[in-house]
Amino acid sequence: MQGYIVNINRVRDEDLIVTVLSKNTLHTTYRFYGARHGTINLGFKIDFELQTSPQSSIARLKDVMHIGFPWIYSHAKLRVWQQFNALLYKHLKQTQELDSFYFDLLDYAAKTIDKQNSKRVMVEIYTRLLKLEGRLHTENICFLCNDKIEGDIAYLRAFLPTHPSCSHRLHVRSEAMNELMLNNSSFFLSNKEIDILWFVINEGL
Ligand SMILES: [Zn+2]
Structure with missing residues (x-):
């Protein structure tokens, strides 16, 4: 599954609550800290899997792969991008099921922002x-x-x-x-x- 990281909250020492906007859902997920994990950041597009368990109400975010943008090293562009993702999270955080146009809008913007x-x-x-x-x-x-x-x-x-x-x-x-x-x-x-x-x-x- 693919999605955009629209919010990250640190919990305990290094674990994270990560909110991922996919095509039709706003997923609230848990990510355990581990040295093998690559870094994730607000606004990143990722490919990921969710692992649910009967013991936890929150799915575990796993097999995360960062899908990079060509402009990701432009600080100015990344800042604007992250700011918009954070605003979108605040706007949608009470919802779980989403119309796909939010994901499509981010996809469109991520491509267009390059030029x-x-x-x-x-x-x-x-x-x-x-x-x-x-x-x-x-x-x-x-x-x-x-x-x-x-x-x-x-x-x-x-x-x-x-x-x-x-x-x-x-x-x-x-x-x-x-x-x-x-x-x-x-x-x-x-x-x-x-x-x-x-x-x-x-x-x-
Ligand atoms: Zn007036």
């Missing part, structure tokens, strides 16, 4: 996530005052649109944002605007 600005990739996949979850607000109505937004848009958490004068936040151009929301393309957003949107994403999915 693109990593924050730009995350802004695009987060917009897709909101759309797939039915939470994407494409009608530019201000969340705070309920009036139509004609010009630039400032976003609250989960890309809730507001007038910059209502939320007093940094804003992006609405035409560039419409292109992202309707066609999933961040092409017209500047790197500065991508930074603004990445900041919003970091407030929580």
Whole structure:
């Protein structure tokens, strides 16, 4: 089975509780410390097996093989990637059964990040996530005052649109944002605007 490590918690001395997002499940697993084990890290894609036993309510993570990405040694890309994986864990941690689009989104992002600005990739996949979850607000109505937004848009958490004068936040151009929301393309957003949107994403999915 393959999955992404979205959370790691150290327990006792060196043992770990590892949460792995596979195609349809968020697995909470136990990993015993052992010298033979390779290192695992947040955001890594792994091939793995689960071993269940009647004595334990939590499956044991075994036969772990790291499936590397070509960009894994880029600190900047890895940091953004790990941050998004951690945010996704917080967003999904109450669930166990998942729609496969979360796994597919990570797969897509892991491939695309190689050639693109990593924050730009995350802004695009987060917009897709909101759309797939039915939470994407494409009608530019201000969340705070309920009036139509004609010009630039400032976003609250989960890309809730507001007038910059209502939320007093940094804003992006609405035409560039419409292109992202309707066609999933961040092409017209500047790197500065991508930074603004990445900041919003970091407030929580
Ligand atoms: Zn407003």
